[in-house]
Amino acid sequence: AQKVTQAQTEISVVEKEDVTLDCVYETRDTTYYLFWYKQPPSGELVFLIRRNSFDEQNEISGRYSWNFQKSTSSFNFTITASQVVDSAVYFCALSRYEYALNFGKGTSLLVTP
């Protein structure tokens, strides 16, 4: 069975602080895909990143970076120099087969000025 755990329910930071959102997953599959999505207060889901199980390279995109470690089954997401616009719920997700996602419960991030 697959499972995604986002232990942090809510995080509150002050603008310009760095923040890391944790994601731990469980799967018996050797091939799988991990995702991060952002859901701002407006409600739409915004795709942030996809990573396959064979690619453990960390990725940086602007202020966003992701740390994928198979040894600890973690796929953590760091926002550097957070901004108020980063306030949203962030979901980590794992694919059980092509494209069907198993979502974590989400971490609500609040960035205050």
Place this chain on the structure above:
Amino acid sequence: SAVISQKPSRDICQRGTSLTIQCQVDSQVTMMFWYRQQPGQSLTLIATANQGSEATYESGFVIDKFPISRPNLTFSTLTVSNMSPEDSSIYLCSVGDLGTGGPGGELFFGEGSRLTVL
């Protein structure tokens, strides 16, 4: 990227009635899925909409309650039948295409249909 249109965007429904949600994509896509997001909760997969055949339902979801159609590669409907207040949720259509990077490629979500059942 695929553009997904969902209708209705929101609705208020009476207990015992049924509502059909439409999902239209601006290009042909391989995979289409329906998710439910209950208030303050995460997303849960309801089913995979299969083109030309019966949908594949996840545990806890049944065809009688959530009939799904997918007549072609750009369109799908989800019906929420015999609604109760517990069905009040956001229902989201999601699509994926092997053309956008292969297996595990980017998945796109519609803006969701927010249903309130009184």
